[in-house]
Amino acid sequence: MKDKYILALDQGTTSSRAILFDRQGNIVSSAQKEFRQIYPQPGWVEHDPQEIWSTQVGVAAEASTNVGLNGTSIAAIGITNQRETTIVWDRETGKAIYNAIVWQDRRTAAFCDQLKADGLAETIRAKTGLLVDSYFSGTKIRWILKNVDGAQALADQGRLLFGTVDTWLVWNMTRGKMHLTDVSNASRTMLFNIHTMQWDDELLEIMGVPRSMLPEVRSSSEVYGHTEVSGFGSEIPIAGIAGDQQAALFGQMCTQPGMVKNTYGTGCFMVMNTGNKPIISKNNLLTTVAWKIGNEVSYALEGSIFIGGAVVQWLRDGLGIIKTSSEVEALARSVKSSDGVYLVPAFAGLGAPHWNPHARGTIFGVTRGTTAAHYARAALDSIAYQTMDVLKAMEADAGIVIPELRVDGGATANNLLMQFQSDILGVDVVRPKVTETTALGAAYLAGLAVGYWSSTADVQGQWQLDQRFKPALPAAEVQSGIKGWQRAIAAATVWADS
Ligand SMILES: Nc1ncnc2c1ncn2[C@@H]1O[C@H](COP(=O)(O)OP(=O)(O)O)[C@@H](O)[C@H]1O
Numbered sequence: 001m002k003d004k005y006i007l008a009l010d011q012g013t014t015s016s017r018a019i020l021f022d023r024q025g026n027i028v029s030s031a032q033k034e035f036r037q038i039y040p041q042p043g044w045v046e047h048d049p050q051e052i053w054s055t056q057v058g059v060a061a062e063a064s065t066n067v068g069l070n071g072t073s074i075a076a077i078g079i080t081n082q083r084e085t086t087i088v089w090d091r092e093t094g095k096a097i098y099n100a101i102v103w104q105d106r107r108t109a110a111f112c113d114q115l116k117a118d119g120l121a122e123t124i125r126a127k128t129g130l131l132v133d134s135y136f137s138g139t140k141i142r143w144i145l146k147n148v149d150g151a152q153a154l155a156d157q158g159r160l161l162f163g164t165v166d167t168w169l170v171w172n173m174t175r176g177k178m179h180l181t182d183v184s185n186a187s188r189t190m191l192f193n194i195h196t197m198q199w200d201d202e203l204l205e206i207m208g209v210p211r212s213m214l215p216e217v218r219s220s221s222e223v224y225g226h227t228e229v230s231g232f233g234s235e236i237p238i239a240g241i242a243g244d245q246q247a248a249l250f251g252q253m254c255t256q257p258g259m260v261k262n263t264y265g266t267g268c269f270m271v272m273n274t275g276n277k278p279i280i281s282k283n284n285l286l287t288t289v290a291w292k293i294g295n296e297v298s299y300a301l302e303g304s305i306f307i308g309g310a311v312v313q314w315l316r317d318g319l320g321i322i323k324t325s326s327e328v329e330a331l332a333r334s335v336k337s338s339d340g341v342y343l344v345p346a347f348a349g350l351g352a353p354h355w356n357p358h359a360r361g362t363i364f365g366v367t368r369g370t371t372a373a374h375y376a377r378a379a380l381d382s383i384a385y386q387t388m389d390v391l392k393a394m395e396a397d398a399g400i401v402i403p404e405l406r407v408d409g410g411a412t413a414n415n416l417l418m419q420f421q422s423d424i425l426g427v428d429v430v431r432p433k434v435t436e437t438t439a440l441g442a443a444y445l446a447g448l449a450v451g452y453w454s455s456t457a458d459v460q461g462q463w464q465l466d467q468r469f470k471p472a473l474p475a476a477e478v479q480s481g482i483k484g485w486q487r488a489i490a491a492a493t494v495w496a497d498s
């Protein structure tokens with residue numbers, strides 16, 4: 001039984017997941033638990049760090065016991081996580097001093113406006129590859145230091161630690177022995193120079209973040225340490241870390257420059273491997289670190305869409321027109337089209353390529369004949385249209401025509417959405433058999449570090465096609481749909497800015 005499986009921990013925005021993979025990259029067992037989303041004010045989103053940790057340990061134990069395993073059968077653990085989400089804790093008590101401020105949270109939008117007004121956008125972009133936006137961790141750390149009672153004093157005493165979710169998990173898994181992150185997560189903080197691959201003093205100064213709070217930055221595939229807590233069985237090497245979108249790029253085996261994947265989870269994240277050179281976008285995309293394996297750094301271009309599958313959750317929880325996310329497909333299929341209804345789901349502002357933190361959700365084209373089914377259809381359409389906007393920006397930046405789009409994530413189960421995506425893009429949309437590619441990527445990174453797999457080439461052949469969606473909608477319908485979407489985006493922007 002020894003060294004039979006790799007355990008991937010996938011700490012996502014809405015749930016913690018644990019998946020055991022075998023040497024062929026098959027899922028042997030998995031467990032998942034949702035946790036609370038906390039919305040203290042409009043535009044604010046928080047998680048309880050303790051709940052992140054307890055759900056993650058819980059599902060790890062469940063995935064193992066489901067198949068009668070103990071820790072001795074696990075060769076290594078790979079961690080992948082919702083990125084940018086910011087946790088600050090006291091190194092002496094091990095307790096977070098505030099809730100995790102989630103990547104979707106907009107509370108620092110005014111400070112970001114100030115940074116732009118101060119002319120710092122170019123400096124920040126040149127060093128980090130990022131646009132100034134409240135999405136990233138740096139301004140969230142600053143908010144905690146300025147707004148949580150006693151935080152600044154504790155930071156001055158060197159007692160506070162910052163971490164993205166990977167760092168928080170590793171700290172807890174090693175009983176506070178390790179305070180580290182990997183390059184892909186570091187590149188989402190707005191504090192990390194993606195050229196020198198170091199924390200940047202000028203950026204730390206701008207955000208008012210003391211260096212003593214920051215984790216050590218390591219590669220994405222190496223043995224960082226071993227588990228020391230129950231729930232994981234005996235001491236298991238923690239051997240892979242990557243932000244979830246970068247992990248999905250790896251899990252989709254987009255290891256060559258020019259290869260692209262789009263993940264349809266809470267948000268949608270399109271990422272293109274650009275090889276060992278960072279491409280600075282001219283079309284409002286992000287430049288980010290994909291991973292570091294050995295001494296080799298790979299970079300990527302990314303288009304981040306804040307609301308993807310979450311629009312379906314809103315139909316379920318906000319409007320109550322479906323009971324489960326999967327019901328949306330049948331409801332949307334019950335009408336031939338949205339009949340001119342457009343939904344711009346800017347619930348947390350607009351991300352790439354529009355970047356408007358003040359935008360909010362808007363619905364256009366509602367008539368007396370509009371039904372819940374049209375809303376469902378418009379919601380799915382909005383996921384596809386947002387993806388189209390990003391893909392066009394990416395093609396322009398990279399100077400290539402993207403031949404096919406590899407897809408993964410919860411919402412790719414929706415065949416209507418996948419077909420419409422292909423129709424609107426005019427390219428093949430390709431869904432693999434294992435759509436848990438985020439977890440798979442983390443498993444690969446960990447397995448490579450401990451020799452479970454010998455090289456990337458060893459796992460390259462494991463990618464298998466489930467379904468290929470080919471463009472089928474007549475061009476005139478595609479064009480009129482796109483035109484309507486562009487009008488909707490323009491109108492939503494006017495609403496936000498007026
Ligand atoms: N059949 C479906 N059609 C559309 N969206 C779906 C469907 N099933 C799940 N989703 C959406 O996918 C998201 C969950 O995907 P997942 O990859 O687990 O996300 P995350 O990792 O962000 O938590 C949810 O927002 C959910 O509403």
Ligand SMILES: O=P(O)(O)OC[C@H](O)CO
Pocket residue numbers: 011012013014081082083084103243244245265266267304
């Ligand atoms: O939790 P997910 O899968 O929606 O991913 C969140 C992203 O990492 C945010 O940048």
